[in-house]
Amino acid sequence: AQSVAQPEDQVNVAEGNPLTVKCTYSxxxxxxxxWYVQYPNRGLQFLLKYITGDNLVKxxxxxxxxxxxxxxxxxxxxxxxxxxxxxxxFCAVQRGNNFNxxxxxxxxxxxxxx
Amino acid sequence: xxxxxQTPKYxxxxxxxxxxxxxxxxxxxxxxxxxxxxxxxxxxxMFSYNNKELIINETVPNRxxxxxxxxxxxxxxxxxxxxxxxxxxxxxxxxxxxxxxxYFGPGTRLLVL
Numbered sequence: 001a002q003s004v005a006q007p008e009d010q011v012n013v014a015e016g017n018p019l020t021v022k023c024t025y026s027x028x029x030x031x032x033x034x035w036y037v038q039y040p041n042r043g044l045q046f047l048l049k050y051i052t053g054d055n056l057v058k059x060x061x062x063x064x065x066x067x068x069x070x071x072x073x074x075x076x077x078x079x080x081x082x083x084x085x086x087x088x089x090f091c092a093v094q095r096g097n098n099f100n101x102x103x104x105x106x107x108x109x110x111x112x113x114x
Numbered sequence: 115x116x117x118x119x120q121t122p123k124y125x126x127x128x129x130x131x132x133x134x135x136x137x138x139x140x141x142x143x144x145x146x147x148x149x150x151x152x153x154x155x156x157x158x159x160m161f162s163y164n165n166k167e168l169i170i171n172e173t174v175p176n177r178x179x180x181x182x183x184x185x186x187x188x189x190x191x192x193x194x195x196x197x198x199x200x201x202x203x204x205x206x207x208x209x210x211x212x213x214x215x216x217y218f219g220p221g222t223r224l225l226v227l
Contacts, residue, residue, distance in 0.1 A: 032213040043118070043204055043218035044157075051213045088155060094213060101170055102216065104157040 003027075004093045006105035013081045014113055021076040021108045023091030033074040034092040034102070035065055044090060050074060061085070081112045117141050118219035120205050126225045127195060134191045135222045137205030145169075146188035147206040147216065148180060157204070163188055164211050195226045 003026045013019045025031055032051050036044040048059025055067045065076045076089060091105040118139045127133055139146060147170070148160040162170035163182040177193045192199060202221045208214035 034215070036218075038155075041221075043220045044206075046215050046217065049213075049215060090157065101159060101162070107155045107157075 143207040
């Protein structure tokens, strides 16, 4: 069965500090991994994805994520957090050729304090 | 221009009523989806259509019936609404059915009283 785990319900970080939002996955076959962000009362916005190639993926708003096959992880990172990064972050996995069926994690609320 | 739009944005209704939510995308995508986000923010796929054909139909009560009149539209009709149907419903679209990025609408907040 395909699944995604986001072990932290909430992450708190001070503005200017690096941030990490964790994601681990379980999928048969090659995984396609995505990060989305949801601001209050808004839809999900695409941040970045890993399909193949370089394990370090760069995305929107200065975010990046590293695909680690041995640890089955795809953690989201940013070197210097902004207050405006405060939002709900979702990791999603899709198994290749599975009609684009996304399995979403439970979400991690990121709080960046000034 | 809004890429994926949904109407209405808010929907408050009584138990037992029938309601519809509409979705339109102007991205030229072939595939569209409906997701349900519950009160704990858990997001789960309900349906997906590719070129107007149903390709994903999760375990959803048959009170929920999607309809895709054309590739740019995917509507969701809900019969005999129940309290547990209260949630935020998101429409999304993607270019194809491979490893494609999905683009989400702003959501429809449904409250059943």
